[in-house]
Amino acid sequence: MQELALIQPGRTFDGESLREIERARQRREFESCLAECGPLAYRVAHGVLRNSADAEDTAQEALLRAYQKFHRLQDLTRFRAWLVRITFRLALDRWRSARRRQRRETEWARPELQPPLPTAEEVAVSNAFQARLEQALDELPERLRLVLVLAAIDGYTLEEVAGMLGVPVGTVKSRLFFARKALAEKLR
């Protein structure tokens, strides 16, 4: 796309003007990517964190980081893959720190102050399978977990997932196979 800039008559382009034009161009490019890839970042984060507020924070942080490093990205078609990696890393970091905090609090809390365990009926009412699935998902290796999350997002084919991960389609299929098999074994 051709870039047009309005300048006053008699005004020449100095270094600062050129930098401003470059910044404006990058901003426009990033905004066009943002509309397309913002929801993807949120869904990847939600797939790891399973919490709307945390997922939103993580997606926002990932998008801002991507914007700050946007000038380093040489190939714009790699933006989606790049953003997915940033988001997944950030989400994993947040998930790990939350798990550590939860473990610490559980160890320090006195058992008599803990809420009573849910009854069988309550477990049945709540989606027990979903809870087990999420736990099983947490126990999977990172690369298998990411491919499961990406493949489950609506609207992306296996070829697109392979493009995001920078691996061949055969590798995506093989990872999906092992991930689903491992999940089934844990849930059986």
Place this chain on the structure above:
Amino acid sequence: MNCQKCQEKIVEALAAGTPVLPPEVTTHQKACSACAQFYEAQQQLFGSIDAGLRSLVNQLVPPSLLPLVRSSLQAKPATPGAWASGFRLAAIAAIAILAVTVAFVLRVPHANSPSRQESSVATRQISAGLPAPQPARQSANVSRVDRTKQHGTSRASSSTPKVIVLAEERDAFTRFVSEVPEAGAGTLALAQPAQPENDAPTEIALLRIEPLDVKPIDSSSRK
């Protein structure tokens, strides 16, 4: 095909997402009700996994996400900002400090090195055709006198060494050089120790060493 093999094939087919089972599995399943039940159960399990994953991931994106990001973009530049220029300044300062330190370290030992102090004495020795004496503190006075009188010309590098002598010492030095033996049978010695703060010329005298009579040690005297 036995049941164990059949069930393994069923799990693999479902995990791979293959819609059609291998023909030998279908044949076994028709004859074995246990494997048919297993297939039903596994199909349900994988269906639940897929549905659970889809519901987990395909959440509605909060409408506040993109406006929040856009408003944050106003504050943060895409190109390296103030932190980068600060980092550049710090790097330049570090390089400058390093350069000064290296220059100081290289200069200090050179200024105190004995080779510099003995340079003027060595110059005299070359012209006199004698072996150079040990660098001594006394020679510092001579070199200092020469340097102060000639305004640093003695430092100039030259392929042929020159002797710079004070005008009033010229005759004495000529006489001294003419008396120096050719074959190095003697050596030079400073007649009096010079004080570091004294700029007076140092007196140099010729030291003669008599030939030594070397005898073997008598073996009987050792006993």
